[in-house]
Amino acid sequence: MNGEDLKFLAERSWTLEDRTPERLVDVHHRIAAHRRRRAATALATVAVVLVVLALGIALATTGTTGDIPDPAPTPTPAPNSAPIKPAEGTCWAVPAKLVVDPDHWVDDSDQVSCDQKHTTQTAAVLVLDEPTIEDAQRRIDPCEGYVLRYVGVSQDSWIPWSWVAFLPSQEEIDDGASWVRCDLVFPTTWEYAGAHATTGSGAGIADNPPTDRWGCFNTLPTDKTDQPYVPCDNPHVYEATGTPTFIDGLTAYPSVSDLETATDEQCLPTVPDKFQGMAITAAWSPRSTFTPGGSVLGACFAYNSDRSPLPAR
Amino acid sequence: MAEESEFNEFVAARSQALVRSAYLLTQDEGRAEDLVQTALTKAWFAWSRIDDPEAYVRRIMVTTSASWWRRRWIRESPTDEPPAQLRDSGGSEATADEGQDLWTAIGRLPRRQRAVVVLRYLEDRTETDTAQLLGCSVGTVKSQCAKALAKLRLDTALAPASDEGSVS
Numbered sequence: 001m002n003g004e005d006l007k008f009l010a011e012r013s014w015t016l017e018d019r020t021p022e023r024l025v026d027v028h029h030r031i032a033a034h035r036r037r038r039a040a041t042a043l044a045t046v047a048v049v050l051v052v053l054a055l056g057i058a059l060a061t062t063g064t065t066g067d068i069p070d071p072a073p074t075p076t077p078a079p080n081s082a083p084i085k086p087a088e089g090t091c092w093a094v095p096a097k098l099v100v101d102p103d104h105w106v107d108d109s110d111q112v113s114c115d116q117k118h119t120t121q122t123a124a125v126l127v128l129d130e131p132t133i134e135d136a137q138r139r140i141d142p143c144e145g146y147v148l149r150y151v152g153v154s155q156d157s158w159i160p161w162s163w164v165a166f167l168p169s170q171e172e173i174d175d176g177a178s179w180v181r182c183d184l185v186f187p188t189t190w191e192y193a194g195a196h197a198t199t200g201s202g203a204g205i206a207d208n209p210p211t212d213r214w215g216c217f218n219t220l221p222t223d224k225t226d227q228p229y230v231p232c233d234n235p236h237v238y239e240a241t242g243t244p245t246f247i248d249g250l251t252a253y254p255s256v257s258d259l260e261t262a263t264d265e266q267c268l269p270t271v272p273d274k275f276q277g278m279a280i281t282a283a284w285s286p287r288s289t290f291t292p293g294g295s296v297l298g299a300c301f302a303y304n305s306d307r308s309p310l311p312a313r
Numbered sequence: 314m315a316e317e318s319e320f321n322e323f324v325a326a327r328s329q330a331l332v333r334s335a336y337l338l339t340q341d342e343g344r345a346e347d348l349v350q351t352a353l354t355k356a357w358f359a360w361s362r363i364d365d366p367e368a369y370v371r372r373i374m375v376t377t378s379a380s381w382w383r384r385r386w387i388r389e390s391p392t393d394e395p396p397a398q399l400r401d402s403g404g405s406e407a408t409a410d411e412g413q414d415l416w417t418a419i420g421r422l423p424r425r426q427r428a429v430v431v432l433r434y435l436e437d438r439t440e441t442d443t444a445q446l447l448g449c450s451v452g453t454v455k456s457q458c459a460k461a462l463a464k465l466r467l468d469t470a471l472a473p474a475s476d477e478g479s480v481s
Contacts, residue, residue: 003434003462009416010435013333016342023332023350024324030354145347154355155373249423265425269448 034152034204083168083177085125086111088150089203091118092183099164099185099195105133107181108169117197120164120183123150128180131173136180140165143182151184152206156270158244158299159206160215160229162187186213189228190221190283211313215240215299221283235309238281238301243270245282248295253287259296267300275302316360323366324353331367335374337431340420348374371446375428418468426461429454 091114098104099119112118124146128135147163148154162185168177184202188194198212205213216236221227230236245266247254254262263282271280284298304310328349335345352373356366363369419427425447432443433454444451 003430003458006415006419006430006434007437009412009419010337010437012416013336013435016329016332016336016345018329019346020325020329023328023346024321027324027350027353027357030350031357034354034358149351247423249421249426265449265453 083172083175085179086122086181088122089201090122092120094119096195100192105167106170107166114201115199117199119195119197120185121202122181123147123184124182125179128178131167131178136165136167140180146182147184151202152204156243157206158242159209159213160187162192189226191226191286193226214313232313234312237307237309238303239310241271241275241300241302243267243300245298245300246295251292253290254296259284278302279305320357320360327367331370334436337435338428375446418465422461422464426457429457430461433458
């Protein structure tokens with residue numbers, strides 16, 4: 001076989017229906033949604049700043065350090081009314097250990113204002129035929145894409161992120177709720193052993209991430225050891241360059257040399273100016289998580305070749 | 314707004330061709346449409362900085378054509394799906410079967426090799442053009458092509474149905 005033998009396959013793509021007009025409309029909807037998310041993020045930031053300023057003024061005026069008053073309670077549906085699907089962007093105070101518990105599906109955590117500490121944020125809600133774990137497991141494949149787009153991660157704007165899916169609370173299920181939430185999570189370690197409690201919306205945040213969402217390590221995770229992300233606003237040894245890496249279609253976990261080749265091919269061409277001249281490596285998904293036919297995934301990191309600390313970001 | 318009008322014209326003129334390419338990369342009509350719309354949306358926000366919109370969009374498509382950030386280790390559960398289809402040993406309807414087998418085999422190539430095969434052979438692009446779209450060297454395109462073709466030759470979907478006819 002040579003390449004010429006394959007050319008006739010291109011004909012398959014000519015059978016696709018031309019839906020250019022609908023596509024143009026769809027793309028503009030996506031652009032508008034993206035803008036709204038960006039605006040929401042900016043507004044949330046402004047709101048946080050204003051609240052902090054107002055509290056500062058209030059404290060300075062009264063000279064007291066009393067408790068911060070509780071925010072207005074989250075509206076809840078009236079008794080006996082059908083449960084209402086949570087809206088995109090809803091923030092949740094799911095206990096961190098439940099976020100990463102693979103057996104925690106039915107979630108009765110509190111909705112909170114995104115200005116308050118929260119561990120997950122809903123990027124999409126998928127309707128289920130039955131509100132069961134089995135049905136949810138069958139339907140959540142698209143969650144990853146929804147969350148990915150929601151946070152804005154792409155081939156040139158990577159930050160540590162992950163996703164999790166939850167069914168409604170048992171009470172809501174009993175009242176007829178039948179959906180699964182696709183929630184955004186910011187992991188505390190490379191292998192997602194914990195979830196950060198953050199404030200502010202995560203919508204579109206990968207486009208211009210604050211320092212506390214960037215990926216930094218003091219020790220690079222290997223295929224044997226998970227590592228926690230460390231604050232990038234302190235000196236750190238490894239700093240993400242903002243580019244993900246991957247190798248797919250694998251029958252076995254790649255050799256060190258294959259990983260190095262992929263790192264060179266995928267990380268080096270995308271190193272931002274601020275990291276030029278530095279050593280570049282990649283953290284990869286661990287061997288323990290590899291399944292034949294699957295992928296290994298990673299992210300590019302810059303470091304000083306003598307492992308001396310990089311300055312606070 | 315001039316930029317919006319330019320963007321709309323670009324989508325109207327080129328997006329169907331982009332969808333065809335995306336389809337060859339993803340082998341799925343829905344994913345192809347999603348891939349193109351994602352790439353176009355991203356292009357919109359960079360429109361004023363882009364010199365060659367089509368190259369920019371194609372590059373985004375190629376580099377995002379696989380679900381590359383699939384956190385497989387999270388809630389991964391075994392699938393009941395059978396392994397990839399093996400070739401029907403009946404041998405009838407040879408041409409249609411061969412096309413389907415090739416299509417299946419290309420779908421099993423690693424993402425980057427599949428992209429090289431699609432760009433070089435299905436879209437008939439030059440090595441230089443392919444390298445530019447993939448953001449790699451011409452040498453890498455050549456080596457990935459060679460590896461891809463070697464893999465296709467060994468793919469079970471394309472293996473001879475029996476030993477008959479094999480050269481000994």
